[in-house]
Amino acid sequence: MNKKIARKADTWILDGNRAAAQGAKLSRVQVIAAYPITPQSPVTERLSEFVEKRELDAQYIAVESEHSALAVCTSASMVGARTFTATSSHGLAYMHEMLHWAAGARLPVVLACVNRAIGAPWNVLNDQQDSVSQRDTGWIQVYARNNQEILDSIIQAYRIAESIYVPVMVCYDGYVLSHTEMPVDVPSQEAVDRFLPRYKPHTILDPANPKNYNLVTLANPRINAEGVLCHGYMELRYLLQEALQNSRETIVKVGQEFGELFGRSYASMFWEDRLDDADVVIVAMGSLAMEAIVAADMLREGGHKVGVLGLRVFRPFPKAELARALEKSRLVVIFDKNISYGLEGATCSEIKSALYGSPARAVIRDFIVGLGGRDVKAREMADAVKRSLLSVNEGDLNREYAEWICAI
Amino acid sequence: MPNGYVLFEGDYAMKTTAVNITEKEYLLPGNRTCPGCALSLAYRYILKALEGQVIVTVPASCLTVLHGMYPVTSVTVPCVNTPFATTAASATGLVAGLKALGKEGLTVLAVAGDGGTHDIGIQALSAAAERQTDFLYICYDNEGYMNTGNQRSGSTPLGAISGTTPIVGKQQNQKDIAAIMEAHGIPYVATANASYPLDLYEKVRKAKMIRGTRFIHVFVPCSPGWGFPFSETIKIGRLAVETGWVILYEVEDGVFRLTSASESIAEKSNLKPLREYLVEQGRFKNITEEQIGILQRWVNARWKRCLDRAGDSQS
Numbered sequence: 001m002n003k004k005i006a007r008k009a010d011t012w013i014l015d016g017n018r019a020a021a022q023g024a025k026l027s028r029v030q031v032i033a034a035y036p037i038t039p040q041s042p043v044t045e046r047l048s049e050f051v052e053k054r055e056l057d058a059q060y061i062a063v064e065s066e067h068s069a070l071a072v073c074t075s076a077s078m079v080g081a082r083t084f085t086a087t088s089s090h091g092l093a094y095m096h097e098m099l100h101w102a103a104g105a106r107l108p109v110v111l112a113c114v115n116r117a118i119g120a121p122w123n124v125l126n127d128q129q130d131s132v133s134q135r136d137t138g139w140i141q142v143y144a145r146n147n148q149e150i151l152d153s154i155i156q157a158y159r160i161a162e163s164i165y166v167p168v169m170v171c172y173d174g175y176v177l178s179h180t181e182m183p184v185d186v187p188s189q190e191a192v193d194r195f196l197p198r199y200k201p202h203t204i205l206d207p208a209n210p211k212n213y214n215l216v217t218l219a220n221p222r223i224n225a226e227g228v229l230c231h232g233y234m235e236l237r238y239l240l241q242e243a244l245q246n247s248r249e250t251i252v253k254v255g256q257e258f259g260e261l262f263g264r265s266y267a268s269m270f271w272e273d274r275l276d277d278a279d280v281v282i283v284a285m286g287s288l289a290m291e292a293i294v295a296a297d298m299l300r301e302g303g304h305k306v307g308v309l310g311l312r313v314f315r316p317f318p319k320a321e322l323a324r325a326l327e328k329s330r331l332v333v334i335f336d337k338n339i340s341y342g343l344e345g346a347t348c349s350e351i352k353s354a355l356y357g358s359p360a361r362a363v364i365r366d367f368i369v370g371l372g373g374r375d376v377k378a379r380e381m382a383d384a385v386k387r388s389l390l391s392v393n394e395g396d397l398n399r400e401y402a403e404w405i406c407a408i
Numbered sequence: 409m410p411n412g413y414v415l416f417e418g419d420y421a422m423k424t425t426a427v428n429i430t431e432k433e434y435l436l437p438g439n440r441t442c443p444g445c446a447l448s449l450a451y452r453y454i455l456k457a458l459e460g461q462v463i464v465t466v467p468a469s470c471l472t473v474l475h476g477m478y479p480v481t482s483v484t485v486p487c488v489n490t491p492f493a494t495t496a497a498s499a500t501g502l503v504a505g506l507k508a509l510g511k512e513g514l515t516v517l518a519v520a521g522d523g524g525t526h527d528i529g530i531q532a533l534s535a536a537a538e539r540q541t542d543f544l545y546i547c548y549d550n551e552g553y554m555n556t557g558n559q560r561s562g563s564t565p566l567g568a569i570s571g572t573t574p575i576v577g578k579q580q581n582q583k584d585i586a587a588i589m590e591a592h593g594i595p596y597v598a599t600a601n602a603s604y605p606l607d608l609y610e611k612v613r614k615a616k617m618i619r620g621t622r623f624i625h626v627f628v629p630c631s632p633g634w635g636f637p638f639s640e641t642i643k644i645g646r647l648a649v650e651t652g653w654v655i656l657y658e659v660e661d662g663v664f665r666l667t668s669a670s671e672s673i674a675e676k677s678n679l680k681p682l683r684e685y686l687v688e689q690g691r692f693k694n695i696t697e698e699q700i701g702i703l704q705r706w707v708n709a710r711w712k713r714c715l716d717r718a719g720d721s722q723s
Contacts, residue, residue: 030505030508030509031501031504031505031508033500033501033504058508059504059505059507059508061500061501061504061539062539063497063500063535064531064532064534064535064538065531065532065535067493067494067497067532068494068496068497068500068531068532068535069497071490071491071493071494071497071498071500071501071532072497072498072500072501072504073501074490074498074501075465075488075490075497075498075499075500075501075502075505076501076502076504076505076508077501077505078488078501078502078505079463079501079502079505079506079509079511080505080509081504081505081508081509083501083505097491097493098491098494101490101491205463205486205487205488205502206486207460207461207462207463207485207486207514209486210460210483210484210485210486210487211486211487212475212476212481212483212486212487212488212489213487213488213489214488214489214490215472215475215476215477215478215479215481215489216472216473216475216476216477216478217477217478218477218478222477222478222479222480223479224479224480225479225480228479230478230479
């Protein structure tokens with residue numbers, strides 16, 4: 001197709017939730033099941049509106065819980081439909097069992113997670129504790145930094161999920177993105193159709209060829225009725241891990257193709273800002289990394305060579321790529337909108353593990369910020385980087401736990 | 409047309425007999441259920457009635473065990489296993505997926521035990537019925553969590569010993585799941601019993617041709633769980649009906665009708681005392697006279713309600 005035509009898009013003013021709904025609509029999802037939760041609700045409202053107006057030919061199931069939402073998606077996926085759901089916070093936690101099930105059954109469901117804090121106590125504002133807590137469920141996790149990335153990531157998510165049969169969670173910050181309007185290029189349906197072919201399911205429930213899926217499976221391989229040795233539970237789990245490992249290639253390839261067609265490339269699992277000459281790198285995920293750019297501007301004004309690395313894909317974790325990108329840095333300052341209680345922020349742990357055994361020798365600092373919607377100011381981030389630099393210069397190289405930017 | 413099949417679409421009123429029922433089997437012999445399993449018998453007739461034109465969804469339950477272990481299964485119908493709480497949501501997904509793809513003519517069948525229906529699955533089931541999801545839900549009721557070794561459920565009767573009511577027995581009676589489902593205003597609700605397979609078969613045949621949410625509550629006695637010899641399964645199931653513990657009926661578009669043995673018991677007014685059913689089972693060994701009295705009154709009241717409703721329907 002003529003790339004100029006594909007790149008010709010309408011620029012709309014959309015909040016993150018509308019961008020997500022547009023992404024799902026352009027992906028021609030066939031079954032949508034969702035349950036309302038703040039701040040995700042507008043996504044479900046827009047999608048049901050598309051279906052009622054017949055702008056989208058899909059089954060919209062207004063389920064009674066998030067657990068059921070994902071159960072509807074997994075079963076609809078098993079008869080061959082492209083499925084979508086969206087949730088936040090408690091809703092995602094309630095889905096936990098089904099998250100495992102979707103990944104275990106290798107179903108290419110796509111889920112939008114509007115990142116929100118989790119109780120107790122009640123809090124409806126943004127942090128990333130909800131999706132980070134689900135990192136070990138076997139889903140690919142993508143974090144958007146702005147509303148354009150939300151729309152683009154959902155379309156790419158289907159390409160990725162359906163080529164390797166792994167579900168994809170597209171995460172974006174509640175309110176910061178979900179309820180904030182910004183310009184978004186909305187590609188034409190024709191262009192998206194070229195990029196995203198119809199879903200070709202690997203498993204279909206059909207009486208003409210009856211199969212029994214997700215049966216009790218023993219740990220060891222077992223012989224079937226024809227005498228063929230079939231995988232045990234352990235082998236099936238290995239294949240899922242292998243798929244996640246190899247998905248890095250798919251994610252980059254799909255992101256590159258997307259860029260060629262739409263003019264916005266996603267050919268990397270993270271984005272970089274002024275890393276070339278930086279000896280200090282700020283790392284953050286989602287919209288927080290955009291705030292980090294402002295902090296880096298301030299620090300550069302003060303003569304510090306600071307760059308920003310915005311983590312886009314959290315699972316699979318881009319270990320080798322990150323180790324290379326951070327090889328020259330003296331100090332890596334990580335800002336986590338989540339906490340793995342008893343240790344540190346999850347991003348910090350992952351980056352430490354990525355750097356272990358690599359030539360990178362950076363000192364690592366981790367700051368827990370923005371929990372429950374606490375405002376994260378660029379000035380605070382810049383100050384944290386300066387404090388870290390000072391302490392490192394004084395020989396304070398290792399910290400057992402993360403520091404918190406809060407009143408205690 | 410399947411071998412031995414004589415019933416026609418729309419002609420389900422024709423009396424099913426042991427002679428004219430289809431010979432084709434969808435449940436293969438040699439499955440993993442316990443000896444004397446009533447579920448195995450009931451499931452065989454359910455699948456026969458649906459002639460294989462079905463997609464089954466099953467939560468964790470005895471039926472999971474019956475279906476076998478990967479890569480070997482005992483059924484010749486397509487099936488998806490789904491987590492415990494999700495049976496009706498899974499069925500919703502199957503219905504939505506088939507509709508989205510324009511595939512018609514298949515029955516989506518959800519089959520769950522009483523734990524999966526009365527307890528952990530009731531939220532998803534109630535919601536699917538409220539949404540008027542076009543599927544058939546069959547609850548096979550062995551009155552407890554038998555697959556995990558006999559713990560009490562919302563369907564375990566008053567006075568019954570179970571793994572979690574081990575000494576004094578359960579102190580509450582079961583909930584009436586068929587009445588709960590009827591309160592959803594769905595087009596078809598029926599009760600059945602593995603000891604009356606032709607009645608079950610006819611009800612599934614009828615349910616198959618109705619659109620919307622259809623619910624059949626099937627009573628399946630459990631030899632190891634209830635403490636009776638496995639050769640006595642059919643007898644226990646019959647005693648349940650003869651004493652009124654189980655009443656065979658159907659409610660089609662709100663019209664109530666007694667069926668099979670319950671219909672003839674009503675005609676002859678020869679309901680047996682509940683005690684005759686209870687004494688046959690080890691789980692009731694510690695039941696008190698007071699509890700037997702409570703259960704008998706519960707049976708009497710429900711039986712009277714059914715007789716009244718049957719009379720109302722006829723008048």
